[in-house]
Amino acid sequence: MPFIPHTKEDTEEMLKTIGAPDLDALFDEIPANLIIDSLDNVPVGLSEMEITRLMHRRAAQDGAPQCFIGAGAYEHHVPQAVWDVATRGEFYSAYTPYQAEASQGTLQTIYEYQTMITELTGLDVSNASLYDGASGLAEAALMAVRGNRKNKSGRILLAPGVNPRYEQVALAIAGSQGITFDRLPMDRATGNATATLDDDEAPVAVVIQQPSFLGTLEEADRLTDWAHACGAFVIAVVNPTSLALLKAPGHWGEKGADIAIGEGQPLGIPLSSGGPYFGFMTCKQQQVRQMPGRIVGRTTDLNDETGFTLTLQAREQHIRRTKATSNICTNQGLMVTAATIYMSLLGYDGLRKVALRSQQNTTRLVAGLTAIDGIERLFDGPHFHEAALRFDRPVAPVLEALAAQDILGGYDLAASMPELDNAVLVCATETKMDADIDAYVAAMAHIFAKETRRSA
């Protein structure tokens, strides 16, 4: 019996104490016709040795391709110490720190995390994390609607460079509360937002993603000031690695963004097919009571010693029920623990080097690829560690040909932004060597040359 410690004698003695003849008797309050006999569609149990062999085989089956896809999840080097320490049983197998005195490790770690994320984003307060970046936008949208006392419209304007998946997720989560999402027009030369209201209905919030989903850099100062002039909150969607180089959202424009959210995955979390990641969220001090999720505060104990505890719980579902700021219950505690260790190991200088090296690698990749006849950059202007390219032919067959050589060449934008026409998003983080990039460029040149020859 896996993981069940009872001996036959234990079971008998326990049943005797209860006064039950057998284990089945413990279920005698359940209508008998509901009790099932067997679970035919569940396979019989495997030993640890057998499941280990099976999982090794399946993991190996997925190979170890060179990955040049970003589009919201980024391959960064994760120092060995990060997960060695984060998966210590005391972090891994603890729960939400309801008993603060027995959870100081988790609580202090979250307090340190909150400090680091507010430093990076330049805003006043942070929560203990959300599920991921995309669901973070839904929570930020709801928060803006609660917090913006000047405007009750529920209309949220998105810069054209906001990740389309984020919009889909925000709509699925927050759409039934009367929140609507519209897009600002895109300047087709730069990929950036054009700040104009197409009608009279002022937005409750404007969402600016920096760098944009397409890798371009928005005029964040100008957009922020424009949004504030419209009476809207500014929700910043930012990549934490980029904040080692780019202006923090708290300093955008005259007054700074009101809320910042983003995908925390680049901070030491493995790609792992999309999760578990974590969403971070920070805001200005005056909005702290509108924040969803757990928040950790520092306080003192009976001996006047410093300690940490969950605070402002009156916002949360277990107290407020129907009137809670969100239904969110857990944060992504283990991921936050890993991210805190990651940021501590790298520090600002390390994070800056990761950002610069990623930027340099992408620049090298883009230069190599755009030297090929039939590939050009989609937008002018600066970009961060990711760039949109246009092919002179459909993208999907090219990516398939690359994948056949174990190169994942980028993210095909046909599905999410079809108006961009044969566009692909490529990314080379610090994990790529010059030789990897050059091999990718050579493979691409070969594919383009072959196809061109064929069509000639």
Added chain:
Amino acid sequence: MSTLIFEKSRQGRRAFAQAPAAMADVDWPEHLLRQDRPRLPEASELQVVRHYTRLSQKNFSIDTNFYPLGSCTMKYNPRACNSLALLPGFAGRHPLGPVSHGQGFLQCMYELQEMLKAVTGMVGVSLTPMAGAQGELSGVAMIRAYHVAHGESERDEIIVPDAAHGTNPATATMCGCVVREVPTNGEGDIDQAALKAVVGPKTAGIMLTNPSTLGVFERDIITVERIVRGAGGLLYYDGANLNAICGKVRPGDMGFDVIHMNLHKTFSTPHGGGGPGSGAIGVGERLLPYMPIPIVTAKEADGKTIYDWLTEHDMPQSIGRLSGFMGNAGVLLRAYVYMRMVGRDGMRRIAEYATLNANYLQARLRDAGFELAYPNRRASHEFIITLKHEAKELQLTAMDVAKALLDRNYHAPTTYFPLLVPECLLIEPTETESKETLDNFVAAMVEIAREARENGTSFKEAPYKMPVRRLDDVKAARQLDLKYRPEDA
């Protein structure tokens, strides 16, 4: 001492192994650039490892302590689940990578969907919700979508028993629904007269946890189903307590239309200090078209099985996407490994031994003089004792007992939940604890009560042996200190 990592920092100190070689600066316009220097730690690798290792040692955890936190199913998290989910082929796979480079992963997800269908008796499963609360959200959103699609958009009332988790009413509100609360009777079952009185043409559905948070199985579940169904409503099963019936009873057979499963409870993925969870959902026929995407499908081609995604193109009526990619994939892998190890027969033993442990502990505590909230009922995998007499006569509250237990190296049970039982402890031992552990826990409870009764010992100032003494929560909320500021130090 609770020295922060920032206070251990020294300007110019670096963990040199962790950064790539220095490169030239960017040539972006000045106004886009960061001007300030964010105060991240500046520490050596050893300092960082030692700091967080020491912090970890200030936690109680399943690996170190009995953790009978009711409604949270704090069972052993097998080590293999973690190490196998972190194999490089899984950990390194990009979520947008092609299916040609994901067949191993997708097969695991497909088989997990199939196993969860089998265990719950549902016909469809979506793995994407990232926590129980998100599973709830998708469930209520699907119920709403169903009514709207059937021309009954006026059905916007969600019935929730008073004993429910706070996430139930909060979720209903998030989905734009109105909450109608129904009371529980003295035996812990739903008050059927009250239920009949609230159902009607506006009923969208009911959210039910069974066994409930009161630790008992809703005996009249079939009648409840008939009442709600008769009024045109759908039934939502909150799977928080699935561990109690796993392999014995299936929510699908009880007539539920949708269920969420807390994989971090029943299927033993880590609680991680408060997440990541995973709230996969299962549905019956009625709600199949509305499931959140993506879902993994299997197709036969040239005598081979190919695993692929179902997306918005395949499921146009889906309530949509709840996460950037496919939810907490790595957690799902851990649940998959766990289910494969436990297997067909092990599933049933989960419920049997979780229930055995709870009923044993309930009987022992009752015999030791503690008052049960529902003395005439079988415990499910958890049960409630009420300390209302101890609080009145000895000033020994549930909070005091919780803190006194910490000093005896036990994590406290859930306190003051459910809200309708005064001074309560909700105790869930789980199937992975041994009889000796349960006996020792009873001894600790008895000792605490005796100390208070015989020696007049007050536990108002407990705990004494933890890294900190009892913390001032009021001060924490009044004088907000949510981040380190060296200027205040």
